[in-house]
Amino acid sequence: METALTRRQLVAWRTAIFTIFLIMGVGFASWASRLPAVKNDLGINDLQVGVLLFVSGVTSIAGLSLANVIVARWGARRGMFATIITFALGVVVAGAGVEFLQSYVVAAIGLGLMGLGMSATDVMMNVEAAAVEQAFERTLMPLFHAFFSLGTVAGAGLGVAMAALGIGVGWHLGAAGLLVAVAGLLSLRAVPVRESMHDDPATSITRRERLAEVLAVWRDPRTYAIGAIMLGMAFAEGSANDWLTIAMVDGHDQTEAVGAIALTVFSVAMTTFRVLGGPLVDRIGRVWSLRILSIAAGVGLVMFILAPNLPIAFIGIALWGAGASLGFPLGMSAAADDPRKAAASVSAAATIGYLAFLCGPPILGWISHEIGILPTLWIIVALIAMSGLASGAAKPIAGSKVGAGHAHH
Structure with missing residues (x-):
């Protein structure tokens, strides 16, 4: 009780x-x-x-x-x-x-x-x-x-x-x-x-029943769709943490100091949007927030890759950081909609997201060794697009009290 x-x-x-x-x-x-x-x-x-x-x-x-x-x-x-x-x-x-x-x-x-x-x-x-x-x-x-x-x-x-x-x-x-x-x-x-x-x-409830609950989420298609949202955004976030400074230096011929500033701009944009994100989601809903932000992240990253000068590169970085900010937390939020399955679902979604964080940077490093760092970042653009297309899966389930938005109240 x-x-x-x-x-x-x-x-x-x-x-x-x-x-x-x-x-x-x-x-x-x-x-x-x-x-x-x-x-x-x-x-x-x-x-x-x-x-x-x-x-x-x-x-x-x-x-x-x-x-x-x-x-x-x-x-x-x-x-x-x-x-x-x-x-x-x-x-x-x-x-x-x-x-x-x-x-x-x-x-x-x-x-x-x-x-x-x-x-x-x-x-x-x-x-x-x-x-x-x-x-x-x-x-x-x-x-x-x-x-x-x-x-x-x-x-x-x-x-x-x-x-x-x-x-x-x-x-x-x-x-x-x-x-x-x-x-x-x-x-x-x-x-x-x-x-x-x-x-x-x-x-x-018995322990056996609990473990059955834990395994059942891996048979739920929604788990994988939420995982796709988080995978794309975890790559967008993790790749910046590990490769943004190098992309600035090797790709855009900037000094290491400018590379450090670039990472700071990304982190500030990301943290700011995480602070401000909740009220936005409560207004327009989880699904639309994710769609809009995946477009911002994708456009920002394309601007960064193609940037002819530093100001455009920095605007791109800020958009990339802001756009990538809510994918991971809102994926966690969506996974936890059903309190009975919350622990198992969050663990499953987190596993998919974490694999991207852990395996993404080395894979990108290997590819960039072959084709260069800026061309490699197009892979992230594709993953962000996948994340945006999967956003519908984050729709709150019946009975969930958060994430639906109330723009029409």
Whole structure:
């Protein structure tokens, strides 16, 4: 039996999930921002750095699969206690492995734990965010993702400051891991126990029935259509993070500083639209928002590829960032429309999106090695078009309280 929550409990729950999104961003970027120091301290080359990132990628995919089982067995709230600790421990172990032990193997173990904890927490925090959204009856998912983006900006900024002050990777990541653990566990205390999330051990449903629910979503065509929306937009977002600076330098013959500015413009456009996205979706609906933004992303990317000068390239980058901003959060939101299937559906959709994030950049790198970086970006234009065409799948199901829009009220 679900008990109705008071306004104060709802706000505390929303704040708790905002905090978890934020600290996961901080923890992730704390590591990423110190890669040059990691390389230096361990005395490794780019290929060996790539292997470390590959370890994290593989365990991330394992974490996505595990998240499903954890939620089915223990619920998202209890599950996150374990996965946030796993992630925080990974951050600390990676830092200690790099600076104090100078051990490549220990650093790899830390990254493995980080990947596992990060992706499993990611599924659960999105499941909780979707439940908060339904409770408030407003589109909030883009704002949750904006908090993650703000966390990565803060984490990267702290990383720059730590490097400038000459503070070692071990001390920096140790503090970051501790922050994630403490803030995460304190936040979870404000997350309510709900039977629909399998948080209540006294519930009538058996474990076997829960696992059957988990597997059933993979037989639902809507899962794959939502996956197509997220795949296209995850490629649009991930390719910018990994290749935009290189495309500026190698494709448009700009300096590295201009490349860094380009990535900043992309990130700012994306974060801004995530902050502003909710009210737009509540006005015109999820499907039309996705269609309009996929056109903006596609047009922006074409402008960037063909740009005859810098101003046009920058306008293109801003459109590309704004257009790619809501595909992933609205895909998560759509997957979670049915609260009974939310955990399984979000996990399935996230798996498809994550595979694009993890596998996309290396595939693009291989193709760009053959044909050059700017021609390679036409592949992303095609994937954005696919995402736009699949947008109809994000139509809210009957009974869902968010995403339909109310332009006609």
